[in-house]
Amino acid sequence: MNKPIINKGGSLLERAAEVYDFSAHRTARAIPDSELQPAPAPKAAPAVPAMPVVEAPKPVEAPKPVEAKAVPIAAAPVAKPAPVQPAALPVAGRQARIDRDLLVENQMLIPGAPIGVLAEEFRLAKRQLLLTARTLNAQEPDKARTILVCSAKPGDGKTYCAINRAISMAAERDTRVLLVDADFPKPGILQRLGVADGRGLLDALADPSIDIEKCVVGTDIPNLSLLPAGAQTNADVELIASGRTPELIARLLAADPGRVVIFDSPPALAASPASVLALHVGQVMLVVRADKTSEGEIRDTVQRLEGCEHIQLLLNKVSFAPGGARFGSYYGQEDEEQ
Numbered sequence: 001m002n003k004p005i006i007n008k009g010g011s012l013l014e015r016a017a018e019v020y021d022f023s024a025h026r027t028a029r030a031i032p033d034s035e036l037q038p039a040p041a042p043k044a045a046p047a048v049p050a051m052p053v054v055e056a057p058k059p060v061e062a063p064k065p066v067e068a069k070a071v072p073i074a075a076a077p078v079a080k081p082a083p084v085q086p087a088a089l090p091v092a093g094r095q096a097r098i099d100r101d102l103l104v105e106n107q108m109l110i111p112g113a114p115i116g117v118l119a120e121e122f123r124l125a126k127r128q129l130l131l132t133a134r135t136l137n138a139q140e141p142d143k144a145r146t147i148l149v150c151s152a153k154p155g156d157g158k159t160y161c162a163i164n165r166a167i168s169m170a171a172e173r174d175t176r177v178l179l180v181d182a183d184f185p186k187p188g189i190l191q192r193l194g195v196a197d198g199r200g201l202l203d204a205l206a207d208p209s210i211d212i213e214k215c216v217v218g219t220d221i222p223n224l225s226l227l228p229a230g231a232q233t234n235a236d237v238e239l240i241a242s243g244r245t246p247e248l249i250a251r252l253l254a255a256d257p258g259r260v261v262i263f264d265s266p267p268a269l270a271a272s273p274a275s276v277l278a279l280h281v282g283q284v285m286l287v288v289r290a291d292k293t294s295e296g297e298i299r300d301t302v303q304r305l306e307g308c309e310h311i312q313l314l315l316n317k318v319s320f321a322p323g324g325a326r327f328g329s330y331y332g333q334e335d336e337e338q
């Protein structure tokens, strides 16, 4: 297991370190700009953009109460939708249009819009992911292209961060993003993007005659495609834990060597798919609600995800302002007025 890393160069993790006790971690070096460019893409596994990394604290100390710091609210994207461009690669399945109004309504990133605070935060968040992906690329090139988004509990912002992560990464050159809805009990990716549901991962897991690639939905956001969760079944846990899962992931990766696969998942403390998927991905993005998730919950969640060596904390904060049109923030962007 690699030693835990905290990037003290970025504002996010400095704030995270102030909120949570990561004293067991070592400090990562500053990343020169020259390293932030995606490396020339090898055929089998192109470079993956980076996110901030805090590798999981392994030595578990006695949990102590976490003092949630007030995180100033970052500006939500309000820019106009970008002109629609064709996707870089056609997908085998159907094509769908992403509802830009829904993106605005849910305070998501708007593809092609001028860079706002939220977009800049996600851009910054790519740095450490790139470093980790490069390391992984040398050892396990396919795993380097897989990311699991999860959190301890419901409502922490997994789906929000997974969609924004996907939109942000799809803007990268030479990177095509497949966003997979692996939250089987409560799928929400397609609905939140205004895309009709359809056959998906569970169907392909249950029926070997289904070509999973044909379940992939292309979108009018260049380089972004979606994979629905599929028809709900009581056997979802058994299906995701079956040997078919790594086979299907391999099929999705082999279908496009420039593809990065991002999985949204159910809360790790409430359901097991995240633990299972953690075995098959290169990196885990663990969404932490700054105002809600306790340190003990983080430790418990990390234990459930121990199948993956590279766990990154993403500090997310949602504050609800009654009657306010906007209520969200994305981790820790300082408000100039504060």
Ligand SMILES: Nc1ncnc2c1ncn2[C@@H]1O[C@H](COP(=O)(O)OP(=O)(O)OP(=O)(O)O)[C@@H](O)[C@H]1O
Residues within 6 Å of the ligand: 106, 107, 151, 153, 154, 155, 156, 157, 158, 159, 160, 161, 183, 186, 188, 266, 267, 316, 317, 318, 327, 328, 329, 330, 331
């Ligand atoms: N940083 C944020 N800014 C604005 N809204 C946010 C932010 N984070 C989360 N939200 C909103 O909070 C709500 C809950 O977030 P989300 O659905 O992403 O959580 P989740 O962890 O996926 O929940 P579940 O476990 O139930 O699937 C959603 O309405 C989402 O749009």
Ligand SMILES: [Mg+2]
Residues within 6 Å of the ligand: 158, 159, 160, 183, 188, 264, 265
């Ligand atoms: Mg969700």
